[in-house]
Amino acid sequence: MRHLLSAADLDAEAAILVLDTAAELAAVTDRSVKKLPTLRGRTVVNLFFEDSTRTRISFEMAAKRLSADVINFAAKGSSVSKGESLKDTALTLEAMGADAVVIRHHASGAPHRLATAGWIAGAVVNAGDGTHEHPTQALLDAFTLRRHLRGGTGGLDGLRVTIVGDVLHSRVARSNVLLLATLGADVTLVAPPTLLPTGVHEWPCRVSYDIDEALPSSDAVMMLRVQAERMHDAYFPSAREYSRAYGLDRDRLGALPDHAIVMHPGPMNRGMEISAEVADSDRAVMVEQVTNGVSVRMAVLYLLLGGSTGEK
Amino acid sequence: MSHEATAPETVVLRGARPYGEDQVDIVVRDGVIAELAPPGTGSAAVVVDADGLVALPGLVDLHTHLREPGREDAETVETGSRAAALGGYTAVFAMANTLPVADTAGVVEQVWRLGQEAGLVDVFPVGAVTVGLGGTQLAELGAMAGSAARVRVFSDDGKCVHDAVLMRRALEYVKAFDGVIAQHAQEPRLTEDAQMNEGVLSGVLGLTGWPAVAEESVIARDVLLAHHVGSRLHVCHVSTAGSVDIIRWAKARGIEVTAEVTPHHLLLTEDLVRSYDPVYKVNPPLRTSADVEALWEGLADGTIDVVATDHAPHALEDKDCEWGAAAFGMLGLQTALSVVVQTMLLTGRLDWRGVADRMSVAPARIGRAHGHGAGVQRGATASIVLVDPEATWVVDPEGLASKSRNSPYRGMELPAQVRHVLRAGRITVRDGELAS
Amino acid sequence: MTNVILDGSDMTRAITRIAHEIVERNKGAADVVLLGIPTRGFPIAERIASAIERIEGARPDTGSLDVTLYRDDLRMRPARALEPTSIPAGGVDDRVVILVDDVLFSGRTIRAALDAISDLGRPRAVQLAVMVDRGHRELPIRPDFVGKNLPTSVDEQVRVSVSEVDGTDEVTISGGTR
Numbered sequence: 001m002r003h004l005l006s007a008a009d010l011d012a013e014a015a016i017l018v019l020d021t022a023a024e025l026a027a028v029t030d031r032s033v034k035k036l037p038t039l040r041g042r043t044v045v046n047l048f049f050e051d052s053t054r055t056r057i058s059f060e061m062a063a064k065r066l067s068a069d070v071i072n073f074a075a076k077g078s079s080v081s082k083g084e085s086l087k088d089t090a091l092t093l094e095a096m097g098a099d100a101v102v103i104r105h106h107a108s109g110a111p112h113r114l115a116t117a118g119w120i121a122g123a124v125v126n127a128g129d130g131t132h133e134h135p136t137q138a139l140l141d142a143f144t145l146r147r148h149l150r151g152g153t154g155g156l157d158g159l160r161v162t163i164v165g166d167v168l169h170s171r172v173a174r175s176n177v178l179l180l181a182t183l184g185a186d187v188t189l190v191a192p193p194t195l196l197p198t199g200v201h202e203w204p205c206r207v208s209y210d211i212d213e214a215l216p217s218s219d220a221v222m223m224l225r226v227q228a229e230r231m232h233d234a235y236f237p238s239a240r241e242y243s244r245a246y247g248l249d250r251d252r253l254g255a256l257p258d259h260a261i262v263m264h265p266g267p268m269n270r271g272m273e274i275s276a277e278v279a280d281s282d283r284a285v286m287v288e289q290v291t292n293g294v295s296v297r298m299a300v301l302y303l304l305l306g307g308s309t310g311e312k
Numbered sequence: 313m314s315h316e317a318t319a320p321e322t323v324v325l326r327g328a329r330p331y332g333e334d335q336v337d338i339v340v341r342d343g344v345i346a347e348l349a350p351p352g353t354g355s356a357a358v359v360v361d362a363d364g365l366v367a368l369p370g371l372v373d374l375h376t377h378l379r380e381p382g383r384e385d386a387e388t389v390e391t392g393s394r395a396a397a398l399g400g401y402t403a404v405f406a407m408a409n410t411l412p413v414a415d416t417a418g419v420v421e422q423v424w425r426l427g428q429e430a431g432l433v434d435v436f437p438v439g440a441v442t443v444g445l446g447g448t449q450l451a452e453l454g455a456m457a458g459s460a461a462r463v464r465v466f467s468d469d470g471k472c473v474h475d476a477v478l479m480r481r482a483l484e485y486v487k488a489f490d491g492v493i494a495q496h497a498q499e500p501r502l503t504e505d506a507q508m509n510e511g512v513l514s515g516v517l518g519l520t521g522w523p524a525v526a527e528e529s530v531i532a533r534d535v536l537l538a539h540h541v542g543s544r545l546h547v548c549h550v551s552t553a554g555s556v557d558i559i560r561w562a563k564a565r566g567i568e569v570t571a572e573v574t575p576h577h578l579l580l581t582e583d584l585v586r587s588y589d590p591v592y593k594v595n596p597p598l599r600t601s602a603d604v605e606a607l608w609e610g611l612a613d614g615t616i617d618v619v620a621t622d623h624a625p626h627a628l629e630d631k632d633c634e635w636g637a638a639a640f641g642m643l644g645l646q647t648a649l650s651v652v653v654q655t656m657l658l659t660g661r662l663d664w665r666g667v668a669d670r671m672s673v674a675p676a677r678i679g680r681a682h683g684h685g686a687g688v689q690r691g692a693t694a695s696i697v698l699v700d701p702e703a704t705w706v707v708d709p710e711g712l713a714s715k716s717r718n719s720p721y722r723g724m725e726l727p728a729q730v731r732h733v734l735r736a737g738r739i740t741v742r743d744g745e746l747a748s
Numbered sequence: 749m750t751n752v753i754l755d756g757s758d759m760t761r762a763i764t765r766i767a768h769e770i771v772e773r774n775k776g777a778a779d780v781v782l783l784g785i786p787t788r789g790f791p792i793a794e795r796i797a798s799a800i801e802r803i804e805g806a807r808p809d810t811g812s813l814d815v816t817l818y819r820d821d822l823r824m825r826p827a828r829a830l831e832p833t834s835i836p837a838g839g840v841d842d843r844v845v846i847l848v849d850d851v852l853f854s855g856r857t858i859r860a861a862l863d864a865i866s867d868l869g870r871p872r873a874v875q876l877a878v879m880v881d882r883g884h885r886e887l888p889i890r891p892d893f894v895g896k897n898l899p900t901s902v903d904e905q906v907r908v909s910v911s912e913v914d915g916t917d918e919v920t921i922s923g924g925t926r
């Protein structure tokens with residue numbers, strides 16, 4: 001593994017290696033070892049063109065627990081106001097000797113560009129690009145699913161995962177469909193037709209417009225954030241109609257099998273896609289997702305940087 | 313025209329094959345083809361060895377962006393003229409989306425003059441349909457038509473004339489001076505922030521889709537409008553199978569519509585976008601292989617009249633960035649003929665006469681480019697391109713004459729090489745290099 | 749050219765001897781924790797524990813200790829999968845930790861293991877048992893219990909096979925310029 005740009009970069013063997021590595025690292029952390037010397041002398045840059053404190057902190061903790069030097073680079077320049085170009089920023093990071101760049105960018109494909117344009121030599125980790133992918137989120141979700149529902153080892157063969165919400169704009173959904181399918185899970189996407197991407201029927205998953213049909217046969221349900229503002233672009237008539245048709249409330253929670261868990265990548269819109277009651281119930285594993293995120297990101301950084309770097 | 317002031321001597325193109333047919337000596341005198349003589353019999357002070365080279369009428373590009381005035385860092389009329397001449401062109405139509413926009417007689421005359429000063433190809437300015445390409449108020453179309461530039465093609469290219477009433481009026485108005493509206497067919501609401509063809513791949517790549525219907529719905533509306541008001545309509549860069557169908561339907565009904573396709577839409581597909589390399593970002597976007605096949609068929613059967621480059625130079629910083637921030641467009645002038653040879657001639661879809669028609673005769677006719685597209689025949693203006701059909705070459709953007717480097721064909725091996733070009737009897741390109 | 753240095757019964761004898769030495773040295777094995785370094789150090793540690801059980805009647809705690817994350821030579825080769833680490837419930841504080849590995853060579857693995865142990869707690873003592881000591885130390889580290897001292901040249905390969913992992917028990921040497 002040279003970069004982690006897409007969940008599609010991982011075959012089942014590579015994905016399980018990441019999960020197994022994360023499991024070992026989680027065990028180390030559980031033994032109250034706060035810091036490992038593994039990446040001493042390596043520099044990890046968190047290059048965030050988009051605000052995401054939770055993802056940045058997760059990567060920062062992961063890198064620091066492995067003793068890497070961490071530079072947080074909050075780049076100016078959003079989709080609206082042009083700041084320093086991606087290329088100039090990349091050249092700066094290269095001059096600083098970055099061994100890995102963790103990038104969050106509002107433009108789909110920006111991490112690919114960073115990895116392939118020849119601007120930098122280090123490893124690139126996609127921490128979320130536009131409406132494309134967020135592979136470490138998918139890895140932490142797979143890790144959480146495996147821990148709860150598959151005894152913490154192997155793949156996810158036959159596991160039934162339902163992902164509900166704004167799939168069209170969700171990088172989390174894209175990465176999860178790819179990764180969970182690679183690991184053998186049966187994924188069902190549930191959304192109003194307006195919030196499903198063109199061509200979704202060719203994805204390795206099932207598609208439904210009916211959450212109530214999908215829930216009783218789900219081992220896990222993952223709720224995606226839905227922005228109420230989407231109604232202004234006519235994706236749905238009103239927040240209330242969306243929430244009624246696709247939100248996870250107490251009644252729908254009751255329709256899930258007893259062993260099923262509820263996930264959400266955060267930040268949640270309580271009252272929109274998920275009711276406060278469900279979010280706070282013992283079926284919800286959001287806090288654990290956050291914890292697992294650090295382990296999974298440690299694993300990714302270790303596998304990218306904890307050896308000789310690829311082609312060199 | 314100014315080139316007549318420097319009347320060239322007699323030139324013999326020895327052993328050329330008009331349209332790839334029998335060898336002749338093409339004798340050019342006073343800017344006109346004086347004679348097609350048996351090979352080896354023509355004599356003159358200037359003899360060009362054209363042994364076995366295919367002779368075609370000088371190419372005419374109905375759709376070029378020369379960026380001057382305003383973005384001289386990307387291209388100028390002069391550098392664009394060089395690229396055009398080296399690509400086998402003797403005339404190009406320069407699109408109006410410059411800074412300032414070519415929406416007045418003053419700007420179009422400036423562009424026309426710059427073309428004459430460069431002296432390599434006739435640069436026919438395209439006039440904007442609406443003021444500042446704003447889509448709300450007609451530009452002074454008559455003034456541009458009556459200017460020294462004699463504008464006959466009007467287009468808001470880059471933007472679509474999406475207001476149906478404005479489009480209707482424009483179609484009607486230009487009838488007074490035999491003009492034509494060249495429509496960039498793109499429904500703006502359906503393509504807000506659009507980045508690539510809408511389909512399975514756009515969903516996977518997370519790039520906002522550009523649905524075929526956004527192009528096809530405008531073409532459908534416009535052919536009906538053109539029919540209703542009895543005007544000529546030209547459709548720029550047709551890119552989808554559905555657009556070909558609509559134009560075929562319109563032509564069958566006798567509607568006066570013509571259409572163009574770009575070389576890149578004949579050769580490249582959306583799969584290239586997987587790289588997220590903005591060199592493949594173009595408007596309209598690269599489509600699917602099914603669309604490409606429909607375009608081949610449409611160009612072969614005459615539904616599509618013209619191959620036009622949509623040559624769109626961009627400065628490095630506008631392409632050396634992430635996909636979403638990059639500008640739309642690709643270079644095309646120096647590669648167009650080779651791409652057409654590869655996709656249409658070598659596959660048997662067109663013969664050399666067909667290539668000449670789609671790249672010279674038809675665009676000259678649509679744009680009313682007098683003295684161009686006249687054919688390789690006695691008495692015609694001697695605007696001729698001589699092509700080595702056997703040669704192949706590898707595209708190196710660094711070696712192209714354009715000021716910009718955004719060629720999507722980098723590293724590709726393409727067939728056919730332009731060897732010599734005459735424009736109205738004067739040699740502009742000799743042995744593949746600009747004649748000094 | 750591959751030569752068998754120890755066969756299965758040689759290894760069994762070596763393990764039994766090491767078990768006796770551990771018991772003797774530590775006056776019993778009550779406080780002993782055997783930590784095998786994966787992959788092959790772990791089954792050897794288990795066998796030593798069984799041998800001690802036969803001598804003492806009680807089996808000492810065992811565990812495995814992967815030291816990959818503590819290595820200082822990670823950049824020499826591609827990133828490796830981590831092996832399991834399992835520490836006995838009682839931990840290592842105030843106990844005698846005996847590190848068990850198959851081959852002692854440069855000593856870098858043991859240095860990493862010492863770092864790993866110090867993150868786990870504070871043992872009363874740390875001792876080292878290896879099946880083969882082949883020399884060429886790059887650090888001031890020496891074993892307390894050795895199955896076989898084997899003089900080698902640097903370019904030779906010493907391989908310890910254990911049936912739990914490799915299906916057979918033997919120690920071989922190959923390569924080199926002898």
Ligand SMILES: [Zn+2]
Pocket residue numbers: 469470471496548549595596
């Ligand atoms: Zn256009």
